[in-house]
Amino acid sequence: MIRRHSHGELLWVDVVTHRVDARDEYFYVVLHFPAFKHQHTISGVPVELDFIVGQKWIITTRYSEIDPLHQFSTLFEVDTVLDKRNMSEHAGFVFYYMLSGLYKSVSDELTHMSARLDDAEEHIFLGEEREMVRVLSTISRDVLNYNQALDGHQMMLQSLETPSVALFGYEYARHIRSLVGEFERLKVALQAHRESLHELRKTNDSLLSTKQNEIMKTFTILAFVTFPLTLFTSVFSMNTTRTPLLGHPLDFWMIVGIMLAVAVAFFAYFKYKKWL
Numbered sequence: 284m285i286r287r288h289s290h291g292e293l294l295w296v297d298v299v300t301h302r303v304d305a306r307d308e309y310f311y312v313v314l315h316f317p318a319f320k321h322q323h324t325i326s327g328v329p330v331e332l333d334f335i336v337g338q339k340w341i342i343t344t345r346y347s348e349i350d351p352l353h354q355f356s357t358l359f360e361v362d363t364v365l366d367k368r369n370m371s372e373h374a375g376f377v378f379y380y381m382l383s384g385l386y387k388s389v390s391d392e393l394t395h396m397s398a399r400l401d402d403a404e405e406h407i408f409l410g411e412e413r414e415m416v417r418v419l420s421t422i423s424r425d426v427l428n429y430n431q432a433l434d435g436h437q438m439m440l441q442s443l444e445t446p447s448v449a450l451f452g453y454e455y456a457r458h459i460r461s462l463v464g465e466f467e468r469l470k471v472a473l474q475a476h477r478e479s480l481h482e483l484r485k486t487n488d489s490l491l492s493t494k495q496n497e498i499m500k501t502f503t504i505l506a507f508v509t510f511p512l513t514l515f516t517s518v519f520s521m522n523t524t525r526t527p528l529l530g531h532p533l534d535f536w537m538i539v540g541i542m543l544a545v546a547v548a549f550f551a552y553f554k555y556k557k558w559l
Contacts (some may be wrong), residue, residue, distance in 0.1 A: 329432035
């Protein structure tokens with residue numbers, strides 16, 4: 284499907300499913316972006332976006348819907364992008380505003396990811412370590428997908444300065460540098476998320492391990508306490524004629540008292556050894 288949009292003398296052709304060959308009068312850029320929240324594609328799969336930019340025209344090739352690009356096309360059609368500044372001078376400005384919008388959407392996604400990390404941290408310290416294992420794994424997968432999708436942007440953007448200046452003039456170099464700066468901010472934010480995620484996973488694993496160790500310690504103490512008591516009752520349940528205390532009017536209470544004394548002694552010993 285081909286959609287044509289006009290803005291003054293500028294023509295923008297948006298090709299959804301076709302790839303256009305390069306020519307001498309334009310430069311060709313291939314970038315990948317992470318799947319956005321409202322993206323109509325498989326979750327986590329980066330989407331490819333191809334740009335063919337000429338002096339007075341720009342062609343974008345994509346293989347699925349990209350919401351930020353669709354929103355840009357709507358604004359482009361109604362002539363309201365950035366108060367109409369410089370949009371009809373040449374296609375380089377359309378390319379710049381388009382990429383800026385895409386990077387803004389990525390920035391919004393990273394902000395949402397930061398909120399997810401804050402929420403996970405809160406739940407970790409509320410004692411929900413087991414539930415947070417899956418949550419942190421999901422965030423880790425998203426961080427990995429974002430990192431893979433944006434991996435090639437820096438070199439691509441840096442290599443754009445020479446052909447874009449040749450096509451649009453020396454003043455256009457500052458727009459490319461602005462895009463590089465926007466990408467650098469995204470990279471710094473993504474690195475911060477990776478570090479936060481790493482620390483949260485370490486904290487969650489430590490708390491989960493500590494909780495499991497406490498449970499195992501409790502069961503071990505119970506086993507040590509109940510074992511001698513079980514042995515004690517087994518001895519007095521033997522069918523013999525010379526078992527001590529048996530036959531005494533208070534034999535039951537004496538045996539129960541001895542068992543309680545042994546249990547208290549074990550607990551006191553564990554407390555003294557700081558095992559409790």
